[in-house]
Amino acid sequence: MVPLWMYLIVAAIVFCIGVYGVLSRRNAVAILMSVELMLSSVNINLIAFWRYTAPENMAGQVFAAFVFVIAAAEAAVGLAIIISIYRNRRSVIVEDVNLLRG
Amino acid sequence: MDINALLNDPNFLPWLIPVGPLLAFFIISLLTSRSKMTPATSAAYGGHHPDYDGMDVPIVTDRSRVVSIIVGMSGALSAWILSLRVVFEALAVQDFGKNVLASSLDWMDTGLTAFRMGVLVDPLTVIMLIMVPLAVTMIFIYSIGYMANDPRQARFFALISLFAGAMLTLVVADNLLLLFFGWEVMGVCSYLLIGFWFEKKSAYNAAIKAFTTTRVADVIMLLGIAYLFFSTGTLNFRDIMYNPMPGQDMAAHVEETGDHSAETAVAEGGAVVVEGEAAAAEGDHSETAAAEGEYGSEAHVITWAAHLGETPAIFFGGISAAGLIGIFLIIGTIGKSAQFPLHVWLPDAMEGPTPVSAMIHAAAMVSAGVYAVLRMYPVFEAGGHPHDGVFTSPLMLMAVVGSVTALFAATIAVAQNDVKKVLAYSTISQLGFMVAALGIGGFVAAAFHLITHAFFKALLFMASGAVIHGMEHGEHHVHAHGHSHGHDDGHAPAALPQGAGGGPLDPRLELAMDHGHGSADHGGHDAHGHALVTTHAAHDDHAEDHGHAFDPQDMMNMGGLRKTMPVTFITFLIGGMSLAGLPLITAGFWSKDEIIAEAWLGTTKGFGPHALVLICLSLAAFMTAFYTMRQLGLTFWGDNRTEEAAHANLGRGIVSVAMTLPLIILSFFAIVAGFVGVLPDFPILGGIFTPGKVAPFGALVEKALVNPVPHLSFNIIPVLISFTVALGGLFLGWLMYWRKPLTAGQKDPMITILGDSVHTTLKNKYYFDELYIMVFVKPSQWFAKNVSYEFLDKGLIDGFLHLVAAVFTFIGDLLKVLNLWLIDGVSDGIPTLIARSGKWFRGTQTGRIQQYMLFVLIAALVIGVIFAVTTGVLQAAP
Numbered sequence: 018m019v020p021l022w023m024y025l026i027v028a029a030i031v032f033c034i035g036v037y038g039v040l041s042r043r044n045a046v047a048i049l050m051s052v053e054l055m056l057s058s059v060n061i062n063l064i065a066f067w068r069y070t071a072p073e074n075m076a077g078q079v080f081a082a083f084v085f086v087i088a089a090a091e092a093a094v095g096l097a098i099i100i101s102i103y104r105n106r107r108s109v110i111v112e113d114v115n116l117l118r119g
Numbered sequence: 120m121d122i123n124a125l126l127n128d129p130n131f132l133p134w135l136i137p138v139g140p141l142l143a144f145f146i147i148s149l150l151t152s153r154s155k156m157t158p159a160t161s162a163a164y165g166g167h168h169p170d171y172d173g174m175d176v177p178i179v180t181d182r183s184r185v186v187s188i189i190v191g192m193s194g195a196l197s198a199w200i201l202s203l204r205v206v207f208e209a210l211a212v213q214d215f216g217k218n219v220l221a222s223s224l225d226w227m228d229t230g231l232t233a234f235r236m237g238v239l240v241d242p243l244t245v246i247m248l249i250m251v252p253l254a255v256t257m258i259f260i261y262s263i264g265y266m267a268n269d270p271r272q273a274r275f276f277a278l279i280s281l282f283a284g285a286m287l288t289l290v291v292a293d294n295l296l297l298l299f300f301g302w303e304v305m306g307v308c309s310y311l312l313i314g315f316w317f318e319k320k321s322a323y324n325a326a327i328k329a330f331t332t333t334r335v336a337d338v339i340m341l342l343g344i345a346y347l348f349f350s351t352g353t354l355n356f357r358d359i360m361y362n363p364m365p366g367q368d369m370a371a372h373v374e375e376t377g378d379h380s381a382e383t384a385v386a387e388g389g390a391v392v393v394e395g396e397a398a399a400a401e402g403d404h405s406e407t408a409a410a411e412g413e414y415g416s417e418a419h420v421i422t423w424a425a426h427l428g429e430t431p432a433i434f435f436g437g438i439s440a441a442g443l444i445g446i447f448l449i450i451g452t453i454g455k456s457a458q459f460p461l462h463v464w465l466p467d468a469m470e471g472p473t474p475v476s477a478m479i480h481a482a483a484m485v486s487a488g489v490y491a492v493l494r495m496y497p498v499f500e501a502g503g504h505p506h507d508g509v510f511t512s513p514l515m516l517m518a519v520v521g522s523v524t525a526l527f528a529a530t531i532a533v534a535q536n537d538v539k540k541v542l543a544y545s546t547i548s549q550l551g552f553m554v555a556a557l558g559i560g561g562f563v564a565a566a567f568h569l570i571t572h573a574f575f576k577a578l579l580f581m582a583s584g585a586v587i588h589g590m591e592h593g594e595h596h597v598h599a600h601g602h603s604h605g606h607d608d609g610h611a612p613a614a615l616p617q618g619a620g621g622g623p624l625d626p627r628l629e630l631a632m633d634h635g636h637g638s639a640d641h642g643g644h645d646a647h648g649h650a651l652v653t654t655h656a657a658h659d660d661h662a663e664d665h666g667h668a669f670d671p672q673d674m675m676n677m678g679g680l681r682k683t684m685p686v687t688f689i690t691f692l693i694g695g696m697s698l699a700g701l702p703l704i705t706a707g708f709w710s711k712d713e714i715i716a717e718a719w720l721g722t723t724k725g726f727g728p729h730a731l732v733l734i735c736l737s738l739a740a741f742m743t744a745f746y747t748m749r750q751l752g753l754t755f756w757g758d759n760r761t762e763e764a765a766h767a768n769l770g771r772g773i774v775s776v777a778m779t780l781p782l783i784i785l786s787f788f789a790i791v792a793g794f795v796g797v798l799p800d801f802p803i804l805g806g807i808f809t810p811g812k813v814a815p816f817g818a819l820v821e822k823a824l825v826n827p828v829p830h831l832s833f834n835i836i837p838v839l840i841s842f843t844v845a846l847g848g849l850f851l852g853w854l855m856y857w858r859k860p861l862t863a864g865q866k867d868p869m870i871t872i873l874g875d876s877v878h879t880t881l882k883n884k885y886y887f888d889e890l891y892i893m894v895f896v897k898p899s900q901w902f903a904k905n906v907s908y909e910f911l912d913k914g915l916i917d918g919f920l921h922l923v924a925a926v927f928t929f930i931g932d933l934l935k936v937l938n939l940w941l942i943d944g945v946s947d948g949i950p951t952l953i954a955r956s957g958k959w960f961r962g963t964q965t966g967r968i969q970q971y972m973l974f975v976l977i978a979a980l981v982i983g984v985i986f987a988v989t990t991g992v993l994q995a996a997p
Binding site (some may be wrong): 040111 | 962
């Protein structure tokens with residue numbers, strides 16, 4: 018079998034790419050995509066641990082399913098928000114949405 | 120206390136005598152304050168004053184006038200009636216003089232003893248009680264007429280009631296302090312009354328002058344009183360001058376007998392009277408005899424006064440304590456009775472209404488001065504025996520001052536043209552007579568002259584007031600009926616009334632205004648802008664012709680008044696003759712003769728002061744007769760010198776009756792009052808008037824003294840002197856002013872006789888006023904302005920206050936800066952700090968989501984690391 022740590026490394030790398038994307042992308046949709054990447058990496062982590070430590074317990078799969086669903090919902094909501102912002106601002110550049118600055 | 124018993128107790132009655140007028144004062148003051156505000160230019164406000172134009176001035180309502188008259192007269196009448204009752208009771212006392220009516224109460228506790236004040240009726244008081252209330256009542260009646268149209272009549276009656284009350288208090292007082300109270304209250308009243316017409320500058324100046332001059336003397340008198348109290352521990356007249364001195368042990372004696380426990384006879388119902396000393400005296404005599412061993416060798420009782428006469432004074436070793444006290448007290452009289460050198464206030468006091476002059480200068484105030492020295496005579500005499508030529512310092516002082524004053528004032532009176540000024544100087548002169556008489560030991564003579572003088576002088580003043588009143592009537596008459604105003608006579612003295620013309624003036628209104636024009640005559644005085652009676656200053660068609668206004672008091676404007684004012688003429692004549700001392704039929708002759716007789720007696724024995732008194736007083740008497748005749752001649756004889764004099768009369772009606780009735784009554788006394796003092800060995804008349812061994816007056820008065828006074832016997836020479844001077848003076852006056860009476864514009868023959876310079880000096884009163892102004896008034900004013908005002912008040916006191924203010928202002932500024940920097944700094948700094956830090960922190964809120972995410976990530980990493988390290992999870996992993 019493939020050792021666990023390989024899966025964890027992969028998840029970590031994907032996570033970091035996701036974080037990098039969130040922090041540095043200008044386009045809001047790209048940020049959302051990066052967030053999806055992060056969520057996916059978390060999923061990989063979850064499944065890897067489930068498969069390698071307690072495969073008979075369904076909790077792991079269920080947890081991952083939850084994450085999928087939430088990711089999807091969240092993407093929908095996020096896109097809705099972006100569309101709403103685009104309608105107001107004609108732009109999806111996240112830097113431009115800084116009305117809450119102090 | 121049983122009121123009936125009290126009222127029947129003759130010891131208690133004297134308390135009530137001053138009560139009437141004093142109560143009248145209070146009631147009038149409280150009840151008659153109603154006045155109508157009238158424009159100052161109206162005719163009712165007769166004394167037109169330019170400062171009040173356009174203002175309203177209060178004029179007393181008619182109802183207040185009536186109330187004041189009624190209450191005032193009731194007060195005076197009550198005093199008179201009570202005095203008569205007291206006099207009768209007193210004269211009925213057995214051995215009056217040794218036994219007196221007295222009543223006193225504890226006034227102030229002084230430790231073991233108490234200072235008592237009360238009333239005393241001894242022979243001296245009796246004669247004053249005969250004279251004073253009578254004169255006062257006459258003056259009140261006269262005032263009803265005189266002040267009938269004055270805008271402040273009620274105030275006048277209040278003030279003269281107070282005055283009368285104070286005088287009566289002084290007369291019945293039994294101690295020197297109460298006498299002094301009355302004295303001072305009279306001083307205040309003199310100020311208020313002399314300055315009654317206070318719109319006139321000369322009037323209020325005269326009032327201040329009177330008050331301050333007498334006050335100077337009063338301060339010294341108070342020193343004398345204090346010294347007396349300090350030496351003897353009492354101020355009671357009987358204790359000091361009549362009762363034997365308590366023995367060595369003062370305290371014990373005072374408790375047993377020395378104070379008037381025996382004299383306080385209040386409340387023994389009804390019985391005739393108290394004695395006081397009869398029992399106590401026996402006891403004391405024996406005690407003092409034992410203690411001092413002198414009594415019994417001579418008839419003189421050792422009183423406090425006698426003792427003080429032997430004690431040396433504190434400060435001045437040369438004279439006795441009694442001498443020093445006496446000198447101080449006499450200085451008080453010098454001020455109050457206007458002797459040289461404090462005489463300057465009396466002529467100026469003529470600015471007051473004539474009833475005031477009569478009261479102050481005849482019946483009351485100046486008499487109070489002489490009464491005080493009569494009272495304290497034993498103190499002055501102590502240590503000396505004037506009838507034997509041993510003079511004490513006070514007696515010398517009195518003799519010298521009295522004679523100098525008598526002569527000095529008589530010379531001035533000769534050159535005066537104002538009818539009241541002549542009488543003023545005459546008063547000063549006659550008071551000099553009294554003081555000089557007392558100085559040579561003539562106690563009875565001085566008292567006699569005091570009484571007769573009061574009568575005829577009051578008469579003369581009131582008659583002169585009637586004359587002035589008549590002249591003002593004439594002046595107004597001349598205005599109103601547009602007579603030709605003597606433009607054409609071209610005579611300087613016939614000055615024109617100022618501001619004539621206009622509509623008809625109400626005749627009533629001008630009548631009673633005596634504005635006391637205050638200057639003796641016309642010669643070179645400045646115009647009285649507002650001094651005139653008339654209120655119509657609008658038209659001065661006549662005023663520009665002459666620089667001065669018409670002075671109704673100037674005798675040069677009078678003449679021939681006997682035709683229009685006969686009653687005034689007769690009474691003035693009687694009073695004048697009495698003043699001059701017309702032999703035998705006037706009261707003045709008898710009293711003056713007695714003084715001259717005393718002086719003659721001493722001169723024959725070779726005593727210096729007697730001789731001085733004799734010479735000065737004889738000369739003064741001569742001049743008195745002369746200037747009296749001059750005054751009568753100028754005023755009444757001959758023909759009218761001015762138009763105003765031609766119309767001078769008192770009119771008919773209540774005013775003229777009120778003014779002439781007192782004159783008639785007093786002229787009766789001016790003739791008759793002398794007959795009580797005729798010496799028993801006087802040829803013919805002595806037998807008629809004096810059945811006993813001593814004249815009734817003298818017999819009464821000498822009982823006031825504890826040591827017997829030698830009696831005068833008849834001597835032809837002083838009588839001849841009196842005859843000569845009186846008749847001589849009268850004849851000379853007749854010669855110069857009656858045989859060929861002065862016509863209008865004619866110069867006074869005195870000017871030619873005396874020479875211009877002498878006459879002017881006399882007319883200007885020897886320039887004493889100018890001297891005093893230069894020596895006292897101007898320096899005082901300089902001092903007041905420069906030292907008191909500039910230096911002390913503005914410089915020191917205000918300076919100190921400014922300094923304090925500056926210091927506190929400085930401290931305030933300091934605190935302000937402190938406040939600003941420290942407190943404001945802190946309380947503004949903290950919010951600023953917070954704001955700035957807040958602003959700085961705000962920097963983290965960029966609004967950029969990615970930034971927030973970064974922070975979250977970093978925070979999560981940090982927490983993760985900390986978590987891993989602290990819980991040791993990392994180590995646990997295999």
